[in-house]
Amino acid sequence: MAPDTGQGVARASGAAGARPRARPRDLLGGRSGTFLVRSLSVLGFFALWMAGTLLLGPRLCPSPATVAAFVVRETASGELPYHLGVTLLRVAAAFLLAMTIGTLAGLAMGRSRTANLVMEPWLVLLLNAPALIVIVLAYIWIGLTETAAILAVAINKIPNVTVTIREGARAMEPAYMEMARVYKFPKASLYRDVILPQLQPYLAAAGRSGLALIWKIVLVVELLGRSNGVGFQVHLYFQMFDVRAILGYTLAFVTVMLLIEFLLVQPLERRANRWRSRPA
Amino acid sequence: MAGDGAALRVRIEEKSYASPGGETVPVISGLEMSLPPRAFTCLIGPSGCGKTTTLRILLGLDDEFEGKIDDRFRTARLAAAFQEPRLLPWRTVRQNVDLALPRDMTDREAVIGRALADVGLEELLDRYPGQLSLGQARRAALARAFAVRPDILFLDEPFVSLDEATAQRLRGLLIELWTHHPVTVLMVTHNVREAVQLADRIVLLTHRPARVVGEVAVTLPREARTQETVGAFAAELARRHPGLVTL
Numbered sequence: 001m002a003p004d005t006g007q008g009v010a011r012a013s014g015a016a017g018a019r020p021r022a023r024p025r026d027l028l029g030g031r032s033g034t035f036l037v038r039s040l041s042v043l044g045f046f047a048l049w050m051a052g053t054l055l056l057g058p059r060l061c062p063s064p065a066t067v068a069a070f071v072v073r074e075t076a077s078g079e080l081p082y083h084l085g086v087t088l089l090r091v092a093a094a095f096l097l098a099m100t101i102g103t104l105a106g107l108a109m110g111r112s113r114t115a116n117l118v119m120e121p122w123l124v125l126l127l128n129a130p131a132l133i134v135i136v137l138a139y140i141w142i143g144l145t146e147t148a149a150i151l152a153v154a155i156n157k158i159p160n161v162t163v164t165i166r167e168g169a170r171a172m173e174p175a176y177m178e179m180a181r182v183y184k185f186p187k188a189s190l191y192r193d194v195i196l197p198q199l200q201p202y203l204a205a206a207g208r209s210g211l212a213l214i215w216k217i218v219l220v221v222e223l224l225g226r227s228n229g230v231g232f233q234v235h236l237y238f239q240m241f242d243v244r245a246i247l248g249y250t251l252a253f254v255t256v257m258l259l260i261e262f263l264l265v266q267p268l269e270r271r272a273n274r275w276r277s278r279p280a
Numbered sequence: 281m282a283g284d285g286a287a288l289r290v291r292i293e294e295k296s297y298a299s300p301g302g303e304t305v306p307v308i309s310g311l312e313m314s315l316p317p318r319a320f321t322c323l324i325g326p327s328g329c330g331k332t333t334t335l336r337i338l339l340g341l342d343d344e345f346e347g348k349i350d351d352r353f354r355t356a357r358l359a360a361a362f363q364e365p366r367l368l369p370w371r372t373v374r375q376n377v378d379l380a381l382p383r384d385m386t387d388r389e390a391v392i393g394r395a396l397a398d399v400g401l402e403e404l405l406d407r408y409p410g411q412l413s414l415g416q417a418r419r420a421a422l423a424r425a426f427a428v429r430p431d432i433l434f435l436d437e438p439f440v441s442l443d444e445a446t447a448q449r450l451r452g453l454l455i456e457l458w459t460h461h462p463v464t465v466l467m468v469t470h471n472v473r474e475a476v477q478l479a480d481r482i483v484l485l486t487h488r489p490a491r492v493v494g495e496v497a498v499t500l501p502r503e504a505r506t507q508e509t510v511g512a513f514a515a516e517l518a519r520r521h522p523g524l525v526t527l
Binding site for chain 2: 175176178179181182183184185186189193194197200274275276
């Protein structure tokens with residue numbers, strides 16, 4: 001028979017790499033220790049950057065201060081927030097599209113042998129289609145439009161989501177489904193209370209890696225066929241050999257992604273993982 | 281529904297599994313029995329003889345068998361306590377009971393509160409199952425089973441892997457709950473003392489492939505079921521069915 005409650009799911013989350021991480025408490029002790037380690041790590045990054053400036057010169061590798069000044073000026077002029085906003089919207093649209101379709105496909109493939117047989121060749125094809133080719137074909141077939149751009153990005157991400165969610169669907173504990181059948185759970189409750197919580201670690205894993213991948217592809221899409229967004233700006237400044245601006249835009253976007261991670265993704269994850277906590 | 285009227289009839293002609301080697305292994309062959317309404321029936325037999333498989337067929341979790349079971353098994357409201365408690369670990373004890381209740385049930389909070397108080401878990405309503413001991417989780421599963429006011433209640437060795445004192449306390453609790461809400465019960469166990477202590481009647485199964493070899497009415501009055509009388513009754517059963525009933 002199936003193992004006791006929770007065990008199966010705890011194992012599954014480990015497989016997806018989304019098990020709530022143990023804080024490095026043993027390293028330096030407590031929250032302040034964590035903060036110290038983090039700060040040192042970030043300081044190390046800036047030290048490396050400044051060393052680069054000294055070695056390569058301010059034209060090839062402008063100092064953090066120069067880049068910061070650029071970001072402030074571009075923000076004041078409204079230029080940077082506009083392009084950043086456009087890119088973020090594209091990221092959000094492609095992300096939602098890829099997560100929705102990828103999750104539905106992954107669930108179907110994980111739960112039905114037939115669906116898996118039918119869709120597996122498509123999945124392998126998409127998994128191995130180079131991002132650049134998908135983008136170029138989308139622009140050729142659909143035209144240089146917003147739809148083509150977002151679709152191209154989503155298509156690049158969908159197979160990864162599908163693979164992850166399929167693993168999750170396969171790792172689901174049949175014991176809970178049987179219990180739900182005996183007690184005649186309504187369909188909505190079956191998904192909300194039985195299936196989704198088991199998929200949650202996999203959704204988190206797919207979402208996290210998805211956000212990172214999507215924003216990288218969005219830049220390529222913008223570079224190739226859009227006239228606004230961070231990718232377009234980076235292309236523009238590349239032609240002008242303005243490394244300061246390229247770094248400025250990159251840094252601004254990475255900052256936004258960090259904020260999303262710490263203010264949105266992690267609190268959501270903590271909330272979803274409340275039940276895993278054990279009494280002290 | 282299943283609480284009234286005629287006994288629920290079960291006839292499983294044939295149930296087999298495909299072994300990993302590709303052969304078909306018969307698990308049940310010609311099993312016939314009936315469950316009298318509002319009676320407590322125990323199914324005992326050697327381990328691995330197909331008791332749990334029978335239960336799964338009656339619960340509607342396994343459709344691949346030859347035979348005919350009473351339609352009321354499909355229309356009645358069912359409840360089950362499995363070998364593992366099967367509480368959703370990401371929902372609190374209260375939510376676990378709530379989710380199992382029929383949609384149209386009114387006064388849910390009171391029903392949940394009473395069901396959990398009946399098993400002594402009123403303090404642990406908002407705990408997650410991972411924070412309960414196995415005994416507490418089993419109690420929560422029993423509370424859930426009774427809270428839905430089932431027509432038929434299935435119990436699959438609900439007291440295994442508990443220490444004897446806890447198991448004994450839970451058996452007392454089960455009988456108390458059942459006395460208050462007399463429903464048709466089918467309990468699977470390989471513990472013959474447990475069966476004698478709890479049941480009105482015992483259905484004995486053979487080794488695999490399972491079929492019924494006998495039905496025994498437990499004639500001991502409930503108030504007279506002490507360790508000695510139960511032990512003696514069980515010993516007599518074991519003497520009459522050597523090889524099938526082990527103490």
